[in-house]
Amino acid sequence: MSTPHQRVCFQLQVHPDRLDDYRDRHRHVWPDMLAALRDTGWHNYSLFLRPDGLLIGYFETPSLQAARDGMARTDVNARWQAEMAPFFVALQGTPDQGFLQLEEVFHLE
Template identity: 75%
Template sequence: MTSPTARHRVCFQLQVKPDRLDEYRRRHTAVWPEMLRALKATDWNNYSLFLRADGLLIGYFETADLASAQAGMAATAVNARWQAEMGEFFVALDGAPDTGFLQLTEVFHLEDQLDAITTATERSSS
């Protein structure tokens, strides 16, 4: 059972159009303060975007519940404006950027495996 404070790590992929890379970077150097506050208020924590030279974009954030975080943002006016402006930057996007991304499956997390070793060691020594 997941505890109420459990965090889910979400990693996703999008493709930025090659001719829009400079503008995409520029827009993310100073994201609207209202958008930043909305992300935080709707549980998008430790949120980062990584952009490769060919436009491959990898995003990462932590949340208690992805569906709730997305629904929370969908309910804000600032998100509707931001998504409308940002949608044009992406290749083959199915929906808005914050819902149309390809979510990646986590296959390794250091802390989870270290915790498992510690728990197993504690059980065997009891």
């Protein structure tokens, strides 16, 4: 029996003049960052970007808090968050901590 996963959807705003750079960074995510995400419980992770910079992210995890705490203990996450923070408008903290979590109002099994 598999562990139930929490579905997490979030929103951030990318600076419209940085969209191409943002896309490029995500075509070349560091292998150690990908491994850290998998190892700390970030599963089925996707990012969706609108032309005006609205970014919607989605992932599944056994525990959002445990996933965030696990990433906070990795050196690669600190480096990645520092490099990604300048891409975002009005960010409070790091991208992985400062995103606006959206309320799930419907899910079709």
